[in-house]
Amino acid sequence: MNKILLFVQAAILSTGVIVRQIFFELTEKADTYFVMNLGQYILEHGFPYVDPFTIHENLQLVAQQWLSGVLFWEAYKNFGVDGLLIVDTIIGAATILIYWRLCLFVSEGNKLLSFVLSFIVGLLIVTMIVPRPHIFSTLLLLIEVFMLENFTRTQEFKFLLTLPLVSLALINLHAAIWLMSLVVCLPFLFVKNFRHSKLLLAAMAAIFLCGLINPYGVEAMTYVFRSYGVEIISDNIPEMFTPSAHNLQGKIFYCVVAFIIISLTKFKIPLRYILLSGGIIFMSIMHWRNLIMFYFLATFPLSYVWRNFKPPKILAKDGELLLTFFLLIFFNTAAIVTLLKDNLNRLSMPLEILFFASVIFILYNLLALRVEGRPLHPLILPRKILSLFVTALIICGIFLTTTPEQKNKSEEPYTAAMKFLLRSERSENISLYVPQGIGGMAGTFGIKYYIDSRSEVFIPANNGQKNILEEYLDFTRGKIYYKDFFSRYDFTHIILTSETAFLYNQLTDDKNFRVVYESEHVEGYEVIHCKIFIPPKKD
Numbered sequence: 340m341n342k343i344l345l346f347v348q349a350a351i352l353s354t355g356v357i358v359r360q361i362f363f364e365l366t367e368k369a370d371t372y373f374v375m376n377l378g379q380y381i382l383e384h385g386f387p388y389v390d391p392f393t394i395h396e397n398l399q400l401v402a403q404q405w406l407s408g409v410l411f412w413e414a415y416k417n418f419g420v421d422g423l424l425i426v427d428t429i430i431g432a433a434t435i436l437i438y439w440r441l442c443l444f445v446s447e448g449n450k451l452l453s454f455v456l457s458f459i460v461g462l463l464i465v466t467m468i469v470p471r472p473h474i475f476s477t478l479l480l481l482i483e484v485f486m487l488e489n490f491t492r493t494q495e496f497k498f499l500l501t502l503p504l505v506s507l508a509l510i511n512l513h514a515a516i517w518l519m520s521l522v523v524c525l526p527f528l529f530v531k532n533f534r535h536s537k538l539l540l541a542a543m544a545a546i547f548l549c550g551l552i553n554p555y556g557v558e559a560m561t562y563v564f565r566s567y568g569v570e571i572i573s574d575n576i577p578e579m580f581t582p583s584a585h586n587l588q589g590k591i592f593y594c595v596v597a598f599i600i601i602s603l604t605k606f607k608i609p610l611r612y613i614l615l616s617g618g619i620i621f622m623s624i625m626h627w628r629n630l631i632m633f634y635f636l637a638t639f640p641l642s643y644v645w646r647n648f649k650p651p652k653i654l655a656k657d658g659e660l661l662l663t664f665f666l667l668i669f670f671n672t673a674a675i676v677t678l679l680k681d682n683l684n685r686l687s688m689p690l691e692i693l694f695f696a697s698v699i700f701i702l703y704n705l706l707a708l709r710v711e712g713r714p715l716h717p718l719i720l721p722r723k724i725l726s727l728f729v730t731a732l733i734i735c736g737i738f739l740t741t742t743p744e745q746k747n748k749s750e751e752p753y754t755a756a757m758k759f760l761l762r763s764e765r766s767e768n769i770s771l772y773v774p775q776g777i778g779g780m781a782g783t784f785g786i787k788y789y790i791d792s793r794s795e796v797f798i799p800a801n802n803g804q805k806n807i808l809e810e811y812l813d814f815t816r817g818k819i820y821y822k823d824f825f826s827r828y829d830f831t832h833i834i835l836t837s838e839t840a841f842l843y844n845q846l847t848d849d850k851n852f853r854v855v856y857e858s859e860h861v862e863g864y865e866v867i868h869c870k871i872f873i874p875p876k877k878d
Contacts, residue, residue: 352439352457355465356431360424371423371470373779373791375415378408386554390796392782394770394789394828399803400796401555403514403562407472423470431468434478435461438635441485444492446642456642460634463591467631472513474631479505479512480519481635484615487527487539491611494535499542506546514559515566520546523636526614566795567626571809576794578628592630596620599637602644612640752860752869753777756834757784759856760871764831772825772833775811789828821845825874837868851875 373392380391386405390398402408414422435457442453468474483505490498502520510517524543528536553559566572573579583589599620603613619637623629753773757780760769766785773781778791790797790811797807814824821842825833833852835843846852847870856871 348454349436349439352435352454352461353432355461356435356468357428359465359468360428360431370779370792371411372783373793374404374408374470374472375412376408376779376782377402377405378410378412379416381405381409382412388555390802392787392791393778394787394830395802395804395807397804398796399801401514401558401562401801403555403559404472404512405554406508406511407475407513411470427468427470427474430474430478431465434474434481434635435464437478437481437485438639441481441488441639442642444485445488445639446646449642449646449648452645452648453642456638460638463595464631464634473516473628476509476513476516476519477631477635479509480516480523480632483520484523484636484639487524490539491527491530491535494532496538499538502542503545503549506549507552510550510553510559514553514555514562516563517550517560518563519632520550522618523615526611526618529610529614562801565798565800569795569798569800571798571806571812572794573626575808575812579626581624582627582630588630592623592633595634595638596624599641602641606644608640608644612643616640750777750780752836752858752867753780753834755858755860756856756869756871757781757786760786760832760834768831770829770831772828772830774815774835774839777834789830815842817841822849826877829877830874833872833874835870835872843868843870846870846872 376392377387380387381402384391387400387402390400410426411423414426416422418425438460439453439457442456443450446452483502486498486501486505489495502524506517506520509520521543524539524546528539530536550560551557567579582592584593599616603616616637619629619633623633623637761784767787769786771781771786771788773788775790775794776792778788781788782791790807794808795801797811798809799806810819813819814821833846835846837843847854852872852874854870855873856869858869860867860869
């Protein structure tokens with residue numbers, strides 16, 4: 340029976356990631372494209388040391404995400420977008436389940452607390468599970484912390500043997516985060532045990548040496564110093580901004596931070612938890628991009644702080660199971676209230692009937708469980724859990740499918756325009772200008788472009804040439820006259836949509852820029868116009 344309960348808990352903890360991937364379209368395509376392009380290029384041509392995707396010559400390149408790119412490309416090549424979503428699901432679910440086991444270990448077996456904490460964290464990070472290298476680096480760092488915690492409590496050296504392997508994987512999957520494999524070790528040094536510190540320092544030396552095993556050597560290991568904390572990136576790239584309490588995600592983040600701080604100061608706890616949570620909180624307050632790391636690495640010490648927590652008497656008997664059902668109801672109710680309230684009128688009558696029938700049925704099952712008083716009986720458990728789980732998923736499916744789609748409105752018009760362009764032009768003969776977020780997409784067509792979302796690649800510290808990012812920002816903000824900008828480069832084509840209204844209108848009104856393609860795309864109540872311009876030839 341315990342195995343059944345563990346399986347049900349694991350399934351429920353994974354449900355958020357699974358449902359998210361089933362019902363939501365692939366997001367952040369621009370950032371995914373250039374990583375996949377890199378993987379495809381490496382498999383076909385080997386490791387690049389000069390950027391092969393842009394129109395710029397001799398830009399030095401450290402492909403710090405090369406292994407992630409290979410994995411994403413292989414998944415996409417064999418299974419399309421579904422392949423990327425499968426990778427998301429596997430890595431996301433694995434991360435949540437490892438977090439759950441870590442909480443169980445740290446809380447000294449408090450199953451209810453560990454499940455509740457993992458359930459909440461799973462809901463908070465589900466939107467962050469997208470096909471980008473950070474899903475790999477977060478999983479690897481969580482595994483490392485788990486091993487460090489095991490070593491600290493047991494003093495068994497075997498747990499440290501995993502750390503060099505984590506370093507090796509991290510330096511090749513996401514080198515920009517590799518330094519964290521050393522940083523997360525630091526709080527675990529503060530143990531009054533000479534043997535412990537000596538062994539951990541030896542493991543850290545092995546982490547460093549394994550970091551050298553990558554195609555770019557020390558350049559990959561030090562990539563973070565040339566890419567983060569740079570003013571132009573911190574001031575202009577949204578994921579590098581400080582979390583704002585003006586939106587829901589920011590409010591939740593600061594509430595969780597406050598709860599962690601209060602919890603850590605309320606009880607006497609090991610110094611390593613204070614240092615680890617405090618350091619990750621500091622990193623997350625600096626940059627949005629660290630939020631997923633925050634929810635996994637800064638919150639698990641709560642399972643130690645509240646390890647003596649016991650459920651109220653009403654939940655004392657079979658508390659885990661009843662609380663599981665309560666959380667399912669709470670999740671669905673919250674989601675219905677916040678997401679479905681404006682969409683009920685969009686439901687067809689059969690779907691509306693199914694929706695309300697599912698709500699009634701799940702409430703009936705909860706009441707029946709309580710009345711029968713023996714929810715863990717082998718004849719009752721499978722029947723009740725199955726019906727509750729199925730009806731919960733029906734409700735989740737209904738509100739997710741009726742929630743407005745989250746699309747990048749710009750991508751479809753640009754994709755259609757590039758396909759049109761390739762009907763009459765060979766990709767190697769095209770030198771294209773598109774906005775920064777679309778550059779990676781152009782690379783999937785084999786077209787060379789001006790800039791993409793790899794902002795750190797376009798600053799001199801990494802490319803050894805010029806500050807292309809600063810030039811692009813000055814141009815888009817009107818500091819560089821559009822004619823002067825386009826005269827600097829031998830663009831053969833320019834693709835713009837009406838979403839970049841100022842530049843789009845300027846080129847439309849300028850008769851020297853010839854229009855060879857024009858389309859309209861309807862996005863909800865908005866009509867997006869797209870044009871391909873041919874710039875005037877240089878004198």
